[in-house]
Amino acid sequence: MRRLVTQLAAAAACIAGTAGGALAEPVNISDFNLNPRIAAKIAAGEELNIYVSYPDVSNEFAPFVLEGVARADAMDGITATVIGPVGPDADLQIDQIETLLDTMDGLAIASVSTDALAPLLNRMIDEGIPVIAYNTDNPASKRLVFAGQDLVQSGREAGKLMGEVLGKGKVIITTLNAAAQWSLDREQGAREGLAAFPDIEVVSTLNTGTEPQEIYGAIENAMLANPDVTGILSLECCSTPAAGTWVERNDAKGRVHVVGFDLLDLTVDHIADGYIDATIDQDPERQGFEAVNLLAQFLHGETIDDIDTGVKIYTSANIDELK
Amino acid sequence: MDEQMAVKAAAGGAPSRMRRFRLGREFGVFVALVVLCVALTLLNDRFLTPTNLLNIGRQVSLMGIMAVGMTFVLVSGEVDLSVGSTYGLCGIAVGVLLVAGYPLALAIAAGLVLGAGIGLINGVLSTYLRVPSLIATLGTLSMVRGAALILTDGKPVTVNARNGVGEADLAMFEFLGQGKVLGIPMQLAFFIVIALAGWFLLSRTSFGFRIFAVGGSAKAARVSGINVASVKIWALTLMGTLAALAGTLSLAFLPSGQAGRMGLGLELDVIAATIVGGTTLAGGEGTILGTVLGVLIIGVLRNGLVLTGVSPFAQEFLIGLVIVVAVAIDKWSTSSKSN
Numbered sequence: 001m002r003r004l005v006t007q008l009a010a011a012a013a014c015i016a017g018t019a020g021g022a023l024a025e026p027v028n029i030s031d032f033n034l035n036p037r038i039a040a041k042i043a044a045g046e047e048l049n050i051y052v053s054y055p056d057v058s059n060e061f062a063p064f065v066l067e068g069v070a071r072a073d074a075m076d077g078i079t080a081t082v083i084g085p086v087g088p089d090a091d092l093q094i095d096q097i098e099t100l101l102d103t104m105d106g107l108a109i110a111s112v113s114t115d116a117l118a119p120l121l122n123r124m125i126d127e128g129i130p131v132i133a134y135n136t137d138n139p140a141s142k143r144l145v146f147a148g149q150d151l152v153q154s155g156r157e158a159g160k161l162m163g164e165v166l167g168k169g170k171v172i173i174t175t176l177n178a179a180a181q182w183s184l185d186r187e188q189g190a191r192e193g194l195a196a197f198p199d200i201e202v203v204s205t206l207n208t209g210t211e212p213q214e215i216y217g218a219i220e221n222a223m224l225a226n227p228d229v230t231g232i233l234s235l236e237c238c239s240t241p242a243a244g245t246w247v248e249r250n251d252a253k254g255r256v257h258v259v260g261f262d263l264l265d266l267t268v269d270h271i272a273d274g275y276i277d278a279t280i281d282q283d284p285e286r287q288g289f290e291a292v293n294l295l296a297q298f299l300h301g302e303t304i305d306d307i308d309t310g311v312k313i314y315t316s317a318n319i320d321e322l323k
Numbered sequence: 324m325d326e327q328m329a330v331k332a333a334a335g336g337a338p339s340r341m342r343r344f345r346l347g348r349e350f351g352v353f354v355a356l357v358v359l360c361v362a363l364t365l366l367n368d369r370f371l372t373p374t375n376l377l378n379i380g381r382q383v384s385l386m387g388i389m390a391v392g393m394t395f396v397l398v399s400g401e402v403d404l405s406v407g408s409t410y411g412l413c414g415i416a417v418g419v420l421l422v423a424g425y426p427l428a429l430a431i432a433a434g435l436v437l438g439a440g441i442g443l444i445n446g447v448l449s450t451y452l453r454v455p456s457l458i459a460t461l462g463t464l465s466m467v468r469g470a471a472l473i474l475t476d477g478k479p480v481t482v483n484a485r486n487g488v489g490e491a492d493l494a495m496f497e498f499l500g501q502g503k504v505l506g507i508p509m510q511l512a513f514f515i516v517i518a519l520a521g522w523f524l525l526s527r528t529s530f531g532f533r534i535f536a537v538g539g540s541a542k543a544a545r546v547s548g549i550n551v552a553s554v555k556i557w558a559l560t561l562m563g564t565l566a567a568l569a570g571t572l573s574l575a576f577l578p579s580g581q582a583g584r585m586g587l588g589l590e591l592d593v594i595a596a597t598i599v600g601g602t603t604l605a606g607g608e609g610t611i612l613g614t615v616l617g618v619l620i621i622g623v624l625r626n627g628l629v630l631t632g633v634s635p636f637a638q639e640f641l642i643g644l645v646i647v648v649a650v651a652i653d654k655w656s657t658s659s660k661s662n
Contacts, residue, residue: 058468058583063478086468086583179636204632211587212577217382221629224375225367238584245577249501265481266579 026305027144029298035128038105042299047079048105050295052288053093054084055112055136060264061237061284065110065135068288072296080292088180090116101129106299108291109143110135114181117141130298134291135284136182144298147290147307149282154261155186155235157311158280159193162233162259165277168199171231172222174239176215178207186235186261194233203229208239215242223250234260237267240279244270263314263322271319283309349613351652352600356620363627370630377508383622384510385410385569386592387615391521392565393597394614395558398525400538400606401449401456403559405441406566406593408467410586413438414570415471418480418580427492435567441467442563446556456559464590471582481579500575510572517565522611534558538606596621599649620649 041048052069054062066082073080083100085092090112097107097120107124109131111117121131121141134147162171173190175183187205194200203226208218219242223229232247234240240260244267247256258276260267262284270276286309298304314322363370389406396403413434420430441463448459482488482496502509525531536544537554545551566586574580600617602609624645628638 056583058472058477060479060581060584062583063476066477086472087587206629207636207638210584211589212580212584213382213385213573216577217378217625218629220378220382221626224369224378225630225632227369241579242577264579265479265486269481269483269485 026303027298028303029130029301032130032144032298033128034130038128038299041105045077047077048296048299049103050078050080050106050108050292051097051100051104052080052082052134052291053097053107053109054082055093055110056086056088057082057084058086059088059238061262064263064284065288065291068285068290069292070288071285072289072292075293075296078292078296085112088112088177093117094120097124104129106130106132106295108132108134108147108295109138110148111138111141114138114140130295132291132294132298132304134294135287145294145304145306147294147309148287149309149311151182151185152189152192154280154282154311155189155191156193157189157313158186158233158235158259158261159190160196161193161278161280161313162190162231162257163194163197163200165257165259166200166231167197169230170201170203170226170228171233172203172226172229173205173233173235174208174215174219174222174243175205175235176208176210176238178205183235190233190235200231208242210238212238212242215239216245219243219246223256230256232256232258232260234258236260237262237264240264240276241266241270244275247275248273268314268319268322271314271316274316278313278315281312281314283312349601349610349616352613352616352620352649355649355652356616356623359620359623359627363623363630367627367630370627375626375630377506377511379619379622379626380511380514381508382626383618384508384514385573386589386596386621387514387618388517388569388572389562389566389589389593390596390600390614390618391517391611392562393593394521394600394602394609394611395525395534396456396562397594397597397602397604398538398606398609399534399555399558400541401555401559402460402594402604403442403445403456403562404460404590404594405445405463405467406562407586407589407591408464408471409438409441409563409566410570410573410589411580411582411584412441412467412471412474412570413567414574414585415475415480415580415582417571418482418574419474421482421488421492421496422480422486424487424489427495431571434571435564438563438565438567438570439560440563442560442566443556445563446552446559449559450552450555468582471585475582477581477583479579479581480574482574483578496575497578500572500577510576513568513572517568518611518615525611530554530557535607538608540607592621595646599646617649620645 054065069080069082083096093112118138118141121143124131125142131143132145133143137146173187177183194202206218206222208215232243234243241264243258247253247258253274259278261280263281267279290307294304369375416437417430417434420433445460445463448454449456484493499509504512533549533554536549537551541551596617597614599620600613624642628641
């Protein structure tokens with residue numbers, strides 16, 4: 001077990017240092033046909049209104065991102081405002097942006113649906129309103145840059161971690177929404193990462209739904225249906241602690257291994273107690289901050305580029321850093 | 324004509340208990356449940372194991388507790404769409420109070436009173452203010468969910484010792500959600516007790532008679548001296564209280580809740596299970612037995628589809644299909660009997 005923890009910690013250090021990679025060309029306002037209304041505000045030294053649209057302001061992950069936006073809001077000359085639907089509703093996200101379009105000096109967006117949002121984002125770019133993507137990229141649009149985690153890469157790292165923990169055996173992959181783009185990207189990466197371990201078989205991808213009892217029940221049923229599964233790889237924040245809770249309730253510590261994402265309170269507790277082997281953080285606070293900061297820099301004439309917020313791995317070896 | 328005679332007249336007399344069961348809507352649901360269980364037993368040898376059956380029982384318990392309340396509401400001719408949000412807010416509120424250091428009994432009592440209050444508001448809106456309950460509870464669905472998000476600022480509420488919850492209160496809270504009585508998970512034990520109490524209240528008391536009378540014909544009930552508004556308000560208040568209880572048990576089972584997700588969309592599952600069990604949206608018809616069977620059908624189906632390895636997307640399709648088919652068969656058999 002100690003050897004395993006050491007391996008995971010070493011992997012964490014390695015990955016944190018190497019994750020990254022530009023996805024778009026650096027851009028400068030001189031290459032952008034800025035909307036005259038925004039140009040006049042900059043010239044007059046007026047406060048700039050930057051909106052940060054999050055795909056579901058009611059989910060567990062949102063408060064972390066919002067903390068970063070609040071930090072950015074304290075910058076001089078910038079008013080940063082969070083918008084977004086309660087529940088991942090693309091139509092509502094579009095409606096809110098359209099309503100505020102005339103007052104927007106810049107938009108940072110994590111799209112509910114890349115394809116649904118892309119036409120609006122492209123229209124905004126054409127009208128000279130700068131748009132960047134954060135947290136979840138929107139490659140289907142003409143957004144200027146992206147600040148966030150490379151989802152395929154983070155999935156790959158999760159798969160690799162599971163492979164190192166497990167060595168051989170059967171794995172189920174859990175996700176809140178198997179059809180969402182972020183989930184598909186991470187799943188693709190996870191399967192690629194696991195492919196390097198020929199003695200590991202992915203049994204299925206489990207779509208847990210989003211309601212906590214529903215998530216736990218889905219994991220409970222899947223584990224009963226597949227009693228020979230020894231690994232649960234969660235692709236997101238919310239089925240990760242549920243998988244840890246299942247391990248705790250079923251006395252499966254050491255027999256069933258869990259690798260997941262993000263740092264919800266219960267996930268941190270479960271790592272400290274050994275029910276979850278590892279979790280991958282994507283620095284959501286920084287994502288929220290950079291969403292605003294990149295636009296502020298762009299509007300003030302600085303050249304901006306993609307920011308990869310990286311892959312930080314937490315295990316029982318380093319989880320105390322958070323306490 | 325006194326009150327109970329009016330109700331009996333509306334119900335069309337009283338056949339024997341066994342005949343009533345065989346003729347009743349529950350019989351078809353019961354047969355469907357048996358067929359489903361036999362099929363799943365043949366398809367997967369893990370279905371008919373004590374562990375799995377207890378899992379199913381526990382997994383449907385919270386939905387079942389709320390479905391009992393929903394039976395009262397639907398039979399009275401109303402509907403409550405806010406139950407998922409009430410479940411979330413009240414569970415979260417209990418958690419917030421526990422983390423703030425309030426005693427367990429006070430926290431749970433406050434959660435239940437909050438749920439009852441939401442039900443009372445729904446009742447007043449849909450009776451005295453004459454806002455149709457579909458619209459009134461659609462509004463409170465959103466308001467209550469918003470209140471939960473405001474209360475927590477969207478952050479998860481985790482009830483554990485690390486957050487300062489006292490040892491004795493935590494142990495009791497965890498027992499309520501995770502403990503067992505005679506080998507039965509506590510959530511399931513609560514469901515059994517609530518279902519029995521609901522059955523008694525609906526079929527053996529004058530309150531139950533009044534619920535049927537009001538739902539069957541509000542005008543006739545009013546003429547026979549029943550306070551229609553009062554009956555409906557009590558039904559919705561009961562619903563709110565049971566949603567609060569289910570939310571509290573949910574947080575006791577999974578000790579971390581988040582306002583944006585807890586109980587999200589649960590109202591549709593609760594209404595679907597109640598209707599599959601033979602309760603009509605039009606009011607005046609329904610039984611607790613039918614509701615329990617409806618809840619079990621949904622639970623067994625969800626469990627069985629995972630056990631048999633059906634793809635997650637196909638699962639959603641099949642559950643929807645079963646709800647539609649069950650209600651269609653029910654309508655068909657009802658109209659056949661009428662003819």
